[in-house]
Structures are given as C-alpha cells and as structure tokens.
Amino acid sequence: MNNFEYYNPVKIIFGKDQIQQLSKLIPSTSKVMIIYGGGSIKENGVYEQVKKSLNDHFMIEFGGIEPNPRYETSMKAVELARENQIDFLLAVGGGSVIDATKFIAAAIPFQRGEPWTILSEKKSVKSAISFGTVLTLPATGSEMNSGSVITKEDSKEKFAFSSPFTFPQFSILDPSVASTLPKRQVANGIVDAFSHVVEQYMTYKVNAPLQDRLAESILKTLIEEGPKAYKDPADYDAMANLMWCATMALNGLIRTGVPVDWATHGIGHELTALHEIDHARTLAIVLPGVWRVLKDEKKDKLVQYAERIWGINEGSDSEKIDQAINSTESFFESLGIKTKMKDYNVGSDTIDAIIERFENRGWTALGDRQLADLPTIRNILNLQL
Numbered sequence: 001m002n003n004f005e006y007y008n009p010v011k012i013i014f015g016k017d018q019i020q021q022l023s024k025l026i027p028s029t030s031k032v033m034i035i036y037g038g039g040s041i042k043e044n045g046v047y048e049q050v051k052k053s054l055n056d057h058f059m060i061e062f063g064g065i066e067p068n069p070r071y072e073t074s075m076k077a078v079e080l081a082r083e084n085q086i087d088f089l090l091a092v093g094g095g096s097v098i099d100a101t102k103f104i105a106a107a108i109p110f111q112r113g114e115p116w117t118i119l120s121e122k123k124s125v126k127s128a129i130s131f132g133t134v135l136t137l138p139a140t141g142s143e144m145n146s147g148s149v150i151t152k153e154d155s156k157e158k159f160a161f162s163s164p165f166t167f168p169q170f171s172i173l174d175p176s177v178a179s180t181l182p183k184r185q186v187a188n189g190i191v192d193a194f195s196h197v198v199e200q201y202m203t204y205k206v207n208a209p210l211q212d213r214l215a216e217s218i219l220k221t222l223i224e225e226g227p228k229a230y231k232d233p234a235d236y237d238a239m240a241n242l243m244w245c246a247t248m249a250l251n252g253l254i255r256t257g258v259p260v261d262w263a264t265h266g267i268g269h270e271l272t273a274l275h276e277i278d279h280a281r282t283l284a285i286v287l288p289g290v291w292r293v294l295k296d297e298k299k300d301k302l303v304q305y306a307e308r309i310w311g312i313n314e315g316s317d318s319e320k321i322d323q324a325i326n327s328t329e330s331f332f333e334s335l336g337i338k339t340k341m342k343d344y345n346v347g348s349d350t351i352d353a354i355i356e357r358f359e360n361r362g363w364t365a366l367g368d369r370q371l372a373d374l375p376t377i378r379n380i381l382n383l384q385l
C-alpha cells in the first residue's frame with residue numbers, strides 16, 4: 001500500500017426532513033447568500049424549505065448558475081457577495097451549483113490578480129469564506145470534497161481546482177429532494193459515480209485489498225440500486241443508496257494508498273467544453289476506450305473487475321476483460337447513455353482539436369503512470385468515434 005494522508009472535515013446530515021437543520025448549522029449572526037441554478041429548487045419546494053429554515057437570518061440570493069458552471073456568472077455572484085459583505089454561502093443544487101459556490105467562496109477574498117488564474121494557472125487558494133450545501137442531485141461527490149470544475153465561456157476551457165479551504169462545512173443530503181430529477185440526470189449521476197470509483201481502482205495492484213473491496217462494494221451497489229432509482233426517482237430507498245454511493249465515490253476514502261487514473265475525466269472535460277455534452281456522458285464515451293487501449297497495462301485489475309463485479313469466470317484473461325468492458329458499456333446503455341462520439345454528432349475533427357489543446361497546454365500525458373500520452377489519447381478517441 002502507498003503512503004497517504006486522509007483529511008475530510010465535511011459534516012454530513014443525511015435523511016428526510018433534514019433541511020430544517022439549516023437554522024442551527026449556520027450561525028445566526030452570519031450574512032448568508034443562497035446560490036442556486038436554473039430554478040428547479042423553486043419548482044420542487046426545496047427553496048421554500050431553505051427559506052423557512054433561514055427565516056431569522058440575514059439572507060440574499062443568487063440564482064442562475066448553469067450546468068457546467070461558468071466563470072463569468074460566478075464572478076457576478078462574487079461581486080454581489082462583496083457588495084453585501086456576505087460571510088456565508090449556501091449552495092442549493094447539484095454539482096454545478098456546489099462547484100460554483102466553492103469557486104465563489106475562494107474568489108471573494110482573492111486579491112492576487114484575476115480569480116480565473118486559480119483555475120488556469122493553479123494559483124493557490126489561501127482563504128475562502130465558509131459555505132454549506134443542500135444537495136439535490138446525487139452524482140459528483142462535490143458535497144463532500146474540496147474540488148470544483150469551472151468553465152470559461154469565452155475560451156471554452158473547463159478547468160478544475162481544489163484546496164483545503166474549499167471543503168463544505170456541512171452538506172445536507174435528503175434523498176427525497178432528488179425525486180423530481182429527470183431520468184437523464186439520475187442516469188448521469190449513476191455513471192459519474194461509477195466512473196469516479198473505477199478511476200481510483202482501475203490501475204495496478206498495490207496490495208490494498210480493503211480499498212479494492214470498498215471500491216467494488218460501491219460499484220456493486222450502483223449496479224443494483226442505480227437502475228431502481230433511474231426507473232423511479234421517487235423510490236426513496238433506492239435514491240438514498242444512490243446518493244450515499246455517489247458521495248462515497250469521491251470523498252477521498254477509496255483513493256487512500258492506491259494509484260489513481262483520471263485520464264477519462266481529463267479527456268471528458270474537453271468534450272463538454274467543446275460540445276456541452278453532459279459530464280457523465282463524456283465519461284461513458286471515454287472510459288471504455290481507455291480500458292480497451294490500455295488493456296495490457298491494466299490487465300490485473302481489469303481481470304479482478306471482470307470476476308468480482310460482473311461474475312465473469314470463464315475464458316482467458318483477455319476474453320474476461322473484453323466481456324467486462326462490454327458489460328460496462330451495456331450497463332451505461334441500459335440507462336439511456338450512449339457510448340460513442342457519433343451518438344452525440346461529434347466527429348474526428350474534435351479529436352484533432354483535443355490533441356491540439358493538450359499540446360498547447362503542455363499536457364503531454366495523463367493518468368496512471370502517465371500511460372495516456374497524446375498518441376494513446378488519439379487511439380482511445382478513435383476507438384470511440
């Protein structure tokens with residue numbers, strides 16, 4: 001097992017009717033800004049619950065955070081917060097709203113140039129104002145980690161940052177608020193969480209059986225419970241299981257002491273930045289390609305995955321791996337998520353554009369052991385055309 005440090009200070013409050021705890025969680029002297037997205041929280045009663053709970057607090061609001069949140073919009077929120085001397089942010093929404101809130105929290109006190117440089121130049125964040133979240137969409141794990149992904153509208157760049165200052169203080173996870181999710185978003189959540197797990201698993205063995213089995217237990221649960229939540233987002237138990245899986249998939253626990261490989265996310269972000277394809281759908285396109293092209297390098301873990309997750313015990317190692325990749329793709333497709341670029345009207349010119357972007361940024365190789373160099377990335381995408 002590799003050396004590791006593990007730190008996660010996020011308080012999780014899980015279950016029905018927990019939004020009312022906000023009044024106790026946020027100090028009554030705080031000046032609060034609620035941040036939300038395109039309005040789903042006003043249609044499903046979540047906004048009302050939040051407002052009611054914060055009745056006695058000073059509160060303003062900023063709505064209109066887009067899916068794949070924009071830097072330009074986030075900066076308007078920064079301005080509003082500064083004008084009103086806001087000292088507590090409350091994100092109410094999915095990964096996009098939470099990510100935007102993390103960025104806003106870091107950008108408010110940032111004084112070393114344009115806040116975009118936190119993303120583009122990886123300038124370190126030295127402080128951030130406090131924030132909490134009310135999660136409405138199980139998917140990204142953003143509710144229990146310190147990462148954020150922001151898109152710049154004018155240059156179509158999508159970059160991530162993280163900082164010890166951008167962990168939420170608390171996150172309220174009430175699965176019943178996810179009952180109004182469109183099926184497309186439930187499917188996205190399942191595939192995003194699935195991908196987070198395998199990107200911290202599908203590398204090489206370092207004799208870390210606990211981490212392997214933690215990862216495998218999340219995958220098995222997603223395969224069993226995810227389709228139930230997809231079929232009926234109002235199935236509380238299924239949604240509760242999906243929600244906790246998605247949080248556990250990216251709260252840092254399963255990556256302790258093991259190698260990781262974020263090449264799928266790295267490549268996927270470009271497909272979103274260039275074509276606005278939903279984040280999870282880009283992963284469903286790229287992930288099978290990564291495994292097919294790096295089959296030999298990832299052989300031991302791929303065979304373990306085939307046997308333990310899909311129960312494939314017959315045939316040669318190579319046959320087991322092929323079957324496991326096909327089963328994974330079929331699982332994604334069963335949730336209505338297509339796995340080829342052509343399904344999204346994206347052609348080979350996009351492959352050239354992605355390679356050129358990586359070259360210009362000096363990103364010559366991604367992922368575990370830097371296996372995904374530029375020719376490899378080209379092969380991966382060519383396979384998934």
Ligand code: NZQ
Binds near residue numbers: 096
């Ligand atoms: O904007 P509103 O009106 O709220 O509608 C949203 C949005 O249209 C809707 N929605 C959310 N909760 C709902 C609901 N509709 C009905 N009922 C509800 N309860 O769903 C749509 C998608 O929301 P969004 O927040 O964009 O989805 P998701 O949670 O999948 O977040 C995706 C973003 O997170 C980033 C992605 O790159 C992408 O930008 N990620 C963040 C990560 C992190 N911080 O750790 C890791 C991930 O790998 C990912 O990169």
Ligand code: ZN
Binds near residue numbers: 140192195196265279
């Ligand atoms: Zn993701």
